[in-house]
Amino acid sequence: MSVLASAHQQEIPAFQADDDTCPQCKSERYLNKPMKLLVGPCYHKMCESCVTQRFDAGPAPCPVCERILRKAEFYQQIFEDLTVENEVRIRKRMAMIFNKRQEDFKQLKDYNDYLEMVEDITLKLLYDEDTDEAEFLIEKYRRDNTALIVKNQTKLRREEVIQRLIFDQEQLKRQQQWEEQKKQYAKEEREKAEIKNSLITALATSTMDAKDIVKAKMIQLKKSSLSSRNAMRSVQFNYDDLLADVDDGNDLDEGEAESAPLDPAESPYEPVNIELMDRYDDPFSAFRQGGLTAAGVTREMHQRYLIEGALAGLFARPLDDDDSVAEQQ
Amino acid sequence: MSSKAILGEEINKETESLYKKEKKLGEGTYAVVYLGHHIKTGRKVAIKKIKLGNMRSGLDMSAIREVKALRELRHPNVIELIDVFSHKTSLNLVLEFLDTDLEIVIKDKSLVFMPADIKSWMMMALRGLDHCHRCWLLHRDLKPNNFLIASNGQLKLADFGLAREFGDVKRAMTSQTVTRWYRAPELLLGATNYTGSIDIWAMGCIFAELSLRAPYLPGASDLEQLTTTFRARGTPTEDEWPGVTKLPAGYNFERFPKPQFSDLFRGSSDDAVDLMNKMLAFNPVTRIGASDALQHAYFRSLPRPTAPAKLPRPAQNIADVDVETADGGKKRQYEDAFDDMAGNGIETAAAARDRLKAEPAAKRADLRISSPA
Numbered sequence: 026m027s028v029l030a031s032a033h034q035q036e037i038p039a040f041q042a043d044d045d046t047c048p049q050c051k052s053e054r055y056l057n058k059p060m061k062l063l064v065g066p067c068y069h070k071m072c073e074s075c076v077t078q079r080f081d082a083g084p085a086p087c088p089v090c091e092r093i094l095r096k097a098e099f100y101q102q103i104f105e106d107l108t109v110e111n112e113v114r115i116r117k118r119m120a121m122i123f124n125k126r127q128e129d130f131k132q133l134k135d136y137n138d139y140l141e142m143v144e145d146i147t148l149k150l151l152y153d154e155d156t157d158e159a160e161f162l163i164e165k166y167r168r169d170n171t172a173l174i175v176k177n178q179t180k181l182r183r184e185e186v187i188q189r190l191i192f193d194q195e196q197l198k199r200q201q202q203w204e205e206q207k208k209q210y211a212k213e214e215r216e217k218a219e220i221k222n223s224l225i226t227a228l229a230t231s232t233m234d235a236k237d238i239v240k241a242k243m244i245q246l247k248k249s250s251l252s253s254r255n256a257m258r259s260v261q262f263n264y265d266d267l268l269a270d271v272d273d274g275n276d277l278d279e280g281e282a283e284s285a286p287l288d289p290a291e292s293p294y295e296p297v298n299i300e301l302m303d304r305y306d307d308p309f310s311a312f313r314q315g316g317l318t319a320a321g322v323t324r325e326m327h328q329r330y331l332i333e334g335a336l337a338g339l340f341a342r343p344l345d346d347d348d349s350v351a352e353q354q
Numbered sequence: 355m356s357s358k359a360i361l362g363e364e365i366n367k368e369t370e371s372l373y374k375k376e377k378k379l380g381e382g383t384y385a386v387v388y389l390g391h392h393i394k395t396g397r398k399v400a401i402k403k404i405k406l407g408n409m410r411s412g413l414d415m416s417a418i419r420e421v422k423a424l425r426e427l428r429h430p431n432v433i434e435l436i437d438v439f440s441h442k443t444s445l446n447l448v449l450e451f452l453d454t455d456l457e458i459v460i461k462d463k464s465l466v467f468m469p470a471d472i473k474s475w476m477m478m479a480l481r482g483l484d485h486c487h488r489c490w491l492l493h494r495d496l497k498p499n500n501f502l503i504a505s506n507g508q509l510k511l512a513d514f515g516l517a518r519e520f521g522d523v524k525r526a527m528t529s530q531t532v533t534r535w536y537r538a539p540e541l542l543l544g545a546t547n548y549t550g551s552i553d554i555w556a557m558g559c560i561f562a563e564l565s566l567r568a569p570y571l572p573g574a575s576d577l578e579q580l581t582t583t584f585r586a587r588g589t590p591t592e593d594e595w596p597g598v599t600k601l602p603a604g605y606n607f608e609r610f611p612k613p614q615f616s617d618l619f620r621g622s623s624d625d626a627v628d629l630m631n632k633m634l635a636f637n638p639v640t641r642i643g644a645s646d647a648l649q650h651a652y653f654r655s656l657p658r659p660t661a662p663a664k665l666p667r668p669a670q671n672i673a674d675v676d677v678e679t680a681d682g683g684k685k686r687q688y689e690d691a692f693d694d695m696a697g698n699g700i701e702t703a704a705a706a707r708d709r710l711k712a713e714p715a716a717k718r719a720d721l722r723i724s725s726p727a
Contacts (some may be wrong), residue, residue, distance in 0.1 A: 294485070
């Protein structure tokens with residue numbers, strides 16, 4: 026029921042085939058791309074303009090089976106197979122009326138009996154047997170249960186609204202989390218750069234021993250990255266809380282080890298952070314001709330390649346240094 | 355000088371004595387792959403023996419490329435080159451042994467992929483690729499069967515026979531590279547200078563292939579590949595891709611309208627389709643990079659990527675069989691597994707890799723079409 030209802034909301038696109046032809050005016054999809062083929066309650070097709078022409082003035086007989094039809098009864102086909110189309114329509118109609126739920130019954134057996142009754146009626150309609158009796162039963166049920174039908178319909182609508190709300194909220198939450206993490210990254214990068222800069226100025230201006238200055242700055246750097254990493258972790262724990270909310274224990278695999286914070290860009294290596302200057306004296310003229318950029322080669326990339334190549338490993342500390350070994354462990 | 359040469363030989367002999375070859379896994383025209391193990395630790399390895407006898411001018415180019423690239427790289431999602439040694443006139447690469455590859459997984463219709471599984475594979479693949487690009491290395495032959503899968507589920511980038519350094523504008527590169535179905539439009543249009551974005555395009559195709567369980571852009575010939583690409587993605591305009599008409603083969607093409615991308619990928623989330631679109635953007639400058647792709651919301655949204663060990667894998671792979679036991683029953687099981695593979699016309703990952711490597715790049719794509727899909 027809820028599937029049908031939501032399908033109705035989302036407007037499933039109508040079925041179309043390349044070799045569609047209107048049986049009335051013989052116009053083909055090949056020549057008339059936007060042609061709309063409609064199906065009447067007797068499951069005979071006709072294009073929209075034919076329907077308008079024939080039924081605008083009021084009810085008229087179907088040109089194939091001569092059943093009296095109205096314009097409003099025509100609809101767009103969704104399934105390729107018309108028997109499926111028919112069954113879906115019938116079941117949709119049945120579900121609108123027979124919308125009792127299990128909680129409306131005291132015993133499971135009653136509910137099962139009710140379901141069987143509904144299925145019996147549905148099959149009668151489907152196979153065109155005793156349709157009068159089926160229609161009579163439907164009408165009788167509708168009269169007897171009007172209040173309950175309306176109640177369950179509103180119930181369903183409310184549930185759908187709530188579901189949509191929850192979904193929207195989750196999406197918003199996820200977005201906020203993501204923004205927060207991005208900010209955190211940026212902050213960490215900024216702090217690192219600041220410390221590096223102050224180290225360079227200190228080395229240039231201070232009269233203290235260079236070794237001591239470097240040591241002090243290194244401690245500061247470690248502290249700052251530690252604190253921001255802790256902050257990071259708190260954000261990621263929130264992310265896990267969110268997971269707990271959403272999963273509802275549906276996914277049994279989710280649990281212990283899997284809830285560890287996840288960094289998609291995790292790498293065993295420190296990223297190389299080189300900020301390029303706005304411009305360099307570059308006598309190489311290939312970029313002035315264009316063409317190169319069409320294949321993705323940019324001036325910035327080329328400059329980065331040259332500068333990273335020139336600086337690669339320059340700031341890496343020697344491996345046999347005690348500190349670096351300790352750091353790695 | 356001579357003492358140095360003798361020292362080199364000593365070291366070579368020592369390396370060689372560390373490993374023992376066990377069984378031939380497959381043979382191509384330019385190399386034979388053996389299963390072996392490290393004698394002391396018992397670690398399983400694949401030993402790729404490159405024949406030198408039939409090379410007219412020294413070593414084969416792809417052998418040099420592979421050693422050169424793999425010596426530079428060490429990453430959990432890149433195949434590890436453990437050692438290299440020579441034996442008489444052959445060069446031996448000792449590589450990490452991996453049981454299966456992504457192509458076998460995609461083709462095994464008994465496996466069901468969840469969105470989280472695809473996310474996990476994509477994440478591992480992009481991590482490996484990001485590492486290559488950070489080291490200014492292009493893989494240039496990304497396709498499902500070059501992603502090998504370890505017994506613990508880790509996806510590893512392999513086959514660096516076409517890899518090369520990029521970034522230097524002054525050196526022209528060939529546009530006849532990458533297996534045709536995964537070849538980026540700028541390569542199809544004959545660009546001789548390109549960037550990591552060609553690998554990203556291939557990754558996008560693999561992403562789509564993982565979702566569809568069928569190749570996304572299966573062109574029948576080089577010329578048709580461009581038509582297939584444009585039919586699926588719409589013909590790019592000068593607006594969308596500035597400079598496209600200035601590329602060597604960038605003249606006028608048949609104009610295809612942009613189809614609704616999400617129609618084909620109904621089963622994928624909006625995040626996934628968005629990332630796929632960004633990876634398959636026509637303009638290589640705006641095409642997302644590997645590290646930016648890893649920062650995409652797709653990898654942060656639910657469901658979380660599956661843990662590697664829990665990913666689906668084919669029932670029959672070499673890892674299930676313990677070769678080291680002397681138990682005859684187990685050994686037979688191992689051989690059966692191989693016979694089955696041979697009987698079904700399915701090559702082992704290593705054998706297929708090697709066979710494909712033996713073909714020149716241009717011929718390679720034709721081979722794929724003719725082999726049973």
